[in-house]
Amino acid sequence: MFSYDNSGRCYCRKCLEFGGEVVNISKYIDPPNFKFKLNYDLSKEQEGISNDLLNCNGDAYVNAVCGAGKTEIVFKSINQFLKKGQRVGFIIPRKEVVKEIFTRLNSVYKNIKITYVCGGHTKDVEGDIIVLTTHQSYKYKNKFGLIIVDEYDAFPFKNNEVLHKFVQDSCYGKKIFLSATFDKELQNRNYFSLNKRYHQQKLPVPVFKKVPDNLQGIFLFFLIRKLLKNSNKVILVFFPTIALSKKYFLILKVFFKGEIIIFNSKISDKDKEFKKIKNRKYKIIITTTILERGITIENVDLVVVHANSRIFDKSSLIQIAGRVGRVYPYTKGSITFIANDKNLAIEESIIEIKNKNE
Amino acid sequence: MNRCLICQKQIKDFSLNKFLNPNELICDNCYCQMNSIDKKFKINGIKAIALYKYNDFMKKVILQIKMHKDYELAQNILNNKINSLKRKFKNYYLVYVPSTKDSDQQRGFNHVETIFNGIGIKKDNIFFKKENYKQSNIKFKDRNKISKIIDLKKRPQINQKYLIVDDIITSQNSLKTCINLLKKNNVSKIKVLVLAYNCRNNKKFYSLKLLKRIIFKI
Numbered sequence: 254m255f256s257y258d259n260s261g262r263c264y265c266r267k268c269l270e271f272g273g274e275v276v277n278i279s280k281y282i283d284p285p286n287f288k289f290k291l292n293y294d295l296s297k298e299q300e301g302i303s304n305d306l307l308n309c310n311g312d313a314y315v316n317a318v319c320g321a322g323k324t325e326i327v328f329k330s331i332n333q334f335l336k337k338g339q340r341v342g343f344i345i346p347r348k349e350v351v352k353e354i355f356t357r358l359n360s361v362y363k364n365i366k367i368t369y370v371c372g373g374h375t376k377d378v379e380g381d382i383i384v385l386t387t388h389q390s391y392k393y394k395n396k397f398g399l400i401i402v403d404e405y406d407a408f409p410f411k412n413n414e415v416l417h418k419f420v421q422d423s424c425y426g427k428k429i430f431l432s433a434t435f436d437k438e439l440q441n442r443n444y445f446s447l448n449k450r451y452h453q454q455k456l457p458v459p460v461f462k463k464v465p466d467n468l469q470g471i472f473l474f475f476l477i478r479k480l481l482k483n484s485n486k487v488i489l490v491f492f493p494t495i496a497l498s499k500k501y502f503l504i505l506k507v508f509f510k511g512e513i514i515i516f517n518s519k520i521s522d523k524d525k526e527f528k529k530i531k532n533r534k535y536k537i538i539i540t541t542t543i544l545e546r547g548i549t550i551e552n553v554d555l556v557v558v559h560a561n562s563r564i565f566d567k568s569s570l571i572q573i574a575g576r577v578g579r580v581y582p583y584t585k586g587s588i589t590f591i592a593n594d595k596n597l598a599i600e601e602s603i604i605e606i607k608n609k610n611e
Numbered sequence: 612m613n614r615c616l617i618c619q620k621q622i623k624d625f626s627l628n629k630f631l632n633p634n635e636l637i638c639d640n641c642y643c644q645m646n647s648i649d650k651k652f653k654i655n656g657i658k659a660i661a662l663y664k665y666n667d668f669m670k671k672v673i674l675q676i677k678m679h680k681d682y683e684l685a686q687n688i689l690n691n692k693i694n695s696l697k698r699k700f701k702n703y704y705l706v707y708v709p710s711t712k713d714s715d716q717q718r719g720f721n722h723v724e725t726i727f728n729g730i731g732i733k734k735d736n737i738f739f740k741k742e743n744y745k746q747s748n749i750k751f752k753d754r755n756k757i758s759k760i761i762d763l764k765k766r767p768q769i770n771q772k773y774l775i776v777d778d779i780i781t782s783q784n785s786l787k788t789c790i791n792l793l794k795k796n797n798v799s800k801i802k803v804l805v806l807a808y809n810c811r812n813n814k815k816f817y818s819l820k821l822l823k824r825i826i827f828k829i
Contacts (some may be wrong), residue, residue, distance in 0.1 A: 254614060256683035267677040314778065503827060592744045 257289035265422035267415045268391075273559040276378045276392045279426070284338045285381050293324055296453065299469055302445045303329045309443045312428040314405075316435050317447035318456060318609055319575020320549070323431045324357060326447070327401050330429065335365070335381060339398020343384040346410035346418055347546060348372060349527065350357065350403070354385045358474065374533055391419040398426040404546050406431040406568050433575060436479030444489060448609045455610045457577045459570070460561075461590045469558055470501060477537060480554045486586070487553045488537045491573055493562035495541055501558070502539045518543050545572045552583035560590035560599055570602035617641040617672055632641060636687045644668040647692075650808055653785050657790055658800050662692060665779055669807050673778060676726070680718050683724040688806075693729040694806070703774035703802065706735035709783050713743050726806060727776045737765045738789055742788035746785055747812045751811075754782040761788045763796070773799040780805040 254266045290524055294423060303326045304402075306313055315391045331341050343358070345351050348371045355369040356542060369379035370389045378392070385393070387402075387410045402410075421428075450456065464472045471492070480488050492498035495517045502515045515537040515570065516526055530538055537543075542564060555577050557565065565609050570590070577586035613622045615638035622638045645668060650661040663669050676685045689696065707723045715721045724736070758793045767773065775789050786803055793801055 254619075256681070258680070258682040259725070264682075266614075266683075268682075269675060269681055272679055514742075546743075 271279070271388070271391045271415075271419070273375070273471065276396070277379050278379050278396060280395060280430055281338050281398075282340050282381055282461065285365045287335060287381075289328070289332055289362040290363070290432065291325070291328065291361055294447070296451050297324070298449055299326055299451060302326050304403060305445055305482065306330050306429060307333060311443060312442040313444045313445065314430045314435060315447065317431060317434075319399055319433050319445045320450045320573060320579035322451035322487060323403065323447070325451070327429060328361070328429075329403075330399060330427075331382065331473065332584065334399040334426070338381075338576050339426060340396060342390075342397035342400040342401055342423060343381045344387055344402045344423070345384070346387045346391055346407040346416075347405050348550065349543070350387055350546060351384050351386055352524075352610060354546065355401070358384065387412065387416045387420055390416070390423045392422045395422065395425045397424045399429070400424040400427075400430045401433045405430045406434050407572075408542075408548055416586060420532075423596065430548060434571055448520050448600060450579070450584070452581040452584055454578065454581075456606050457574070457584075457588055458606050458610070459555075459590050460589035461599055461603065462591070463595070464591050464593065465560070466593045469593075472507065472591060473501070473556065473558060476556060476591075477505070477509070479535060479599075480587065485552060485553070487533055487535070487550055489544065489553055489555050489576060490539050491545070491552070491555070491557045492539065492541055493559050493564040497559065498539050500542055501595065505537070506541070509537055513539065515539040516544065517541050523598075542573075544576070544581055546568055549578065549579050550576065551580040552578055552586070555587050555588045557588075557590045559592060561592035561594055561596040565598060567598045567601045567605070571605060574602065574606060615641055615682065616681070616687060617675070620802055636683075636690065638744060641668075641672075642691065645672065648808065651693050651802065652810075654803060655790055657803055659780075659786075659803035661774075661805045662689075662778060663807050665781075665807040665809035669694055673807065676722050677714075677718065680720075680805050682725065685720070685722050686728065688726055690826050696730045700802070700804070702728055703731055703733075703772045704768075705731040705774050705776060706767075706789075707734075708775060708777040708789055709736070709738040709740045711743050711745050714745070714761050719756055723776060726778060727804070730804075731774065731811060735765065737763055737767060738762045738792070747779075751782055754784045757784050757787040758791070760791070761785065763792050767793055767798050769797050769799075771798070772802070773798055774802050774804055775805045778805070779807045781811075782811040 255263050256266055257469065258264055299322055302315060306327065307329050315326065330347055334341050351369050351371045358367050366380045367382045368377050369384040370378055371386045394498065400423060466595060477488060478487060498515060498517060506513055512535060514529065515542060516538055520526060557573060574588050577588055578584040613636055616636050616676055617623055618638060618641055620638060622635060646664045646666050647662060648664050650658050675681045705727065708722050710723060738761055740760050741762055742760060746754060751754050771794055777786060777787060783812060790801055
C-alpha cells in the first residue's frame with residue numbers, strides 16, 4: 254500500500270496523516286523528586302489490583318467497569334517507574350479525555366513535569382509524565398518505560414493496526430491496557446477484573462422502551478419533562494448522528510428554552526462549552542457518541558434515542574450507560590434506551606451490566 | 612485489486628464505473644461524497660467552471676493532497692473528468708494561479724500543477740507571488756490585497772487562448788488578479804477552471820440563510 258512521489262521516492266499510504274516531526278528527547282529521565290498525595294483511600298479491590306500490577310511481569314490488561322476508578326489503580330506503577338528514571342506515558346484515543354486525565358494527574362502529583370499532547374496542542378512535547386492521544390504516539394518511539402493505554406476499545410484506536418503499532422513501538426518496557434469492554438481472547442494473559450465501582454454501589458441497569466421511530470420525539474419530550482421534575486439532575490440525550498441530533502434539538506429548543514444545549518464534534522469553542530456543561534449550567538444536553546467515554550458529570554440521567562442504530566454497538570452502549578452514577582453520593586440514575594425494536598447489542602449490553610452487578 | 616486512494620477500502624469489482632475504467636483508483640462512494648456540480652459562472656465577464664462543491668469531504672481530500680503531501684491522489688483526482696476536459700480545452704494555454712513558494716518546497720510538488728496536469732499540451736507557469744503570502748490564512752475582507760502580491764513573470768501571447776486554473780475559489784480575488792494581469796497585456800480569450808467552489812457572494816444563498824435565521828431563532 255504505497256505510492257511514489259514526484260521525485261520517485263516511495264511513501265506509505267497508511268502513514269499519510271502522521272507526517273509531523275518526531276520528538277527528540279532522551280530515553281531515560283533523572284528520577285524526579287516528586288510528591289504524590291491522594292486525598293482519599295482506594296477501595297479494597299482497587300488496592301488489590303494496584304499491587305497485582307506492581308508485581309506482574311510483562312503487559313497487563315485490566316477490565317474495569319465504567320467509573321471504577323481505573324486511573325487510581327495505576328498510580329503505584331507510575332511511581333515505581335518514575336523512581337527508576339523511566340518516563341511514563343498515558344495514551345488515550347480521545348482528545349477530550351486527555352485533558353481530564355491531565356487535570357487529575359496535576360492535582361495528585363507535585364514537583365514534577367506533566368504535559369499533555371494532542372491535536373492543536375503540540376508546542377510542549379516533553380515531560381516526566383506525558384498524557385497523549387494515540388495519534389501522537391508515533392512521535393515518541395521508544396521513549397516510555399511504562400505506558401498506560403486507556404479506553405483500549407475506543408474509536409479510532411480499535412482495529413486500527415497503524416495506531417496499534419505506533420503505540421507498541423513507543424514503549425520499551427511495560428504496558429498496561431485499561432478498558433471496560435475487552436474481547437474474550439485476551440483472557441489468558443495478565444488479566445485482572447474490577448467489577449465494582451469505587452463507592453461499592455451497584456451499576457445502574459438500563460431500561461429498554463419499545464417506541465416506533467416517528468413517535469420517539471413525543472416520547473422523548475414527555476420523558477425529559479418527567480426526569481426534570483427531579484431538580485438538580487442533568488439529562489444527557491444521545492443520538493447516533495449529528496444530523497439527527499440537530500433535528501431534535503431544533504424542536505426541543507422551543508420547549509426547553511435556556512436549559513438545553515447541543516454538543517458535538519462540529520461546534521465552535523468546544524472547550525468553553527464543555528466547561529459550561531461540567532459546571533452544570535445546562536439541564537439538558539443533546540449529544541452524540543463524542544461524550545460516550547471518559548467524562549464524568551455528577552448526578553445525571555440518561556436517554557439513548559434510536560438505540561438500535563448500528564453506531565451503538567455493545568461496548569458503546571455499556572460505555573454510555575457508564576456515565577451515570579460515577580460520583581458519590583449520586584450513585585443512582587435512570588438510563589433509558591429508546592428504539593423501535595430490541596437488537597442484539599441492546600440485549601447483550603443490558604445482560605452484561607446485570608452480570609457485573611452480581 | 613485496487614484500494615481507494617481516499618478511503619483505503621477495496622474498490623468493488625462489479626460497478627459500471629469499474630467496468631468502464633478498470634484501473635480506477637477512487638471508489639464510487641468517495642466520488643459520490645465529492646459532490647460534482649460542474650457549475651458555470653462568470654468572473655468579471657469571463658466564463659468559469661467549478662467542478663466540485665467545497666464541502667467537508669472535498670476539504671478532507673484537498674487537505675490530504677496539500678498537507679499530507681499525497682502526490683498520487685493529486686495525479687488521479689480528475690481521472691473521471693480528464694477526457695472531457697481535454698476535449699473542451701484542447702487549444703488552450705494552461706496557466707496556474709501561483710502557490711506560495713515555501714509551501715511548494717516543503718510539500719515537494721505544486722498541487723495545482725499536478726492536479727490539472729492531464730489537460731492541455733501547452734502549459735506554463737507565468738504568474739508568481741512576490742512574497743510568501745497565503746490567501747487561505749487571510750480574512751475574507753482583506754482578501755483583495757492579493758492583487759498586489761501576484762505578478763507576471765513572462766509576457767503572455769496576445770492571440771492565444773488562456774485557461775487559468777486553481778484548486779479552490781472562495782473570494783474570487785486571486786483569479787480576478789490573474790485575469791486583470793492578462794487583460795492588461797491585451798489577452799482577449801480567457802477562461803477559468805477551478806476544482807472546488809467555495810463562493811459565498813451568491814444572492815440566493817444569502818436570502819436562504821436569512822430565512823433560516825428568522826425561522827429558527829425566534
